[in-house]
Amino acid sequence: MPSDVVLRAANVVHRALIRLSGGRLGHRLIGMPSLELTTVGRRSGEPRSVMLTSPLQLGEALVVVASRGGDDRHPAWFLNAREHPDVQVSLAGGPRQPMRARVVDAEERAVLWPQITRRYRNYAGYQRRTQREIPLLVLEPVPAEEPGEGAPAS
Numbered sequence: 001m002p003s004d005v006v007l008r009a010a011n012v013v014h015r016a017l018i019r020l021s022g023g024r025l026g027h028r029l030i031g032m033p034s035l036e037l038t039t040v041g042r043r044s045g046e047p048r049s050v051m052l053t054s055p056l057q058l059g060e061a062l063v064v065v066a067s068r069g070g071d072d073r074h075p076a077w078f079l080n081a082r083e084h085p086d087v088q089v090s091l092a093g094g095p096r097q098p099m100r101a102r103v104v105d106a107e108e109r110a111v112l113w114p115q116i117t118r119r120y121r122n123y124a125g126y127q128r129r130t131q132r133e134i135p136l137l138v139l140e141p142v143p144a145e146e147p148g149e150g151a152p153a154s
Contacts, residue, residue, distance in 0.1 A: 035062060
């Protein structure tokens with residue numbers, strides 16, 4: 001299982017690839033769009049960002065897999081998003097957009113997981129390595145507030 005140091009180093013390399021290539025490389029990995037997820041630390045309350053891939057998109061929603069390479073522990077970003085579901089997502093180097101994270105339930109996972117593992121077999125391998133069920137999160141756009149619901153009318 002990857003150590004915290006290895007996971008952090010992979011994120012540094014991923015960000016450097018995007019920056020050094022002027023955004024030409026790194027926005028797709030193994031055929032999946034990559035994204036930067038910014039969560040609020042569940043203990044620190046500080047913003048925490050991580051580079052992830054989205055193996056499945058549901059309209060404007062993005063599915064991410066909390067695999068941590070098949071480790072027996074959930075990734076910190078997953079724990080943060082589960083506790084503080086209001087997140088920011090930057091897709092393909094675009095601006096950060098507010099999104100809401102939700103953990104899929106067993107019924108929805110039973111539909112989504114086979115779609116993901118059929119296309120990206122590495123996730124099935126991660127699941128075989130761990131006793132925990134690897135969670136899926138759906139990152140959904142936050143609808144703009146309607147006038148009269150706290151947002152000033154324009």
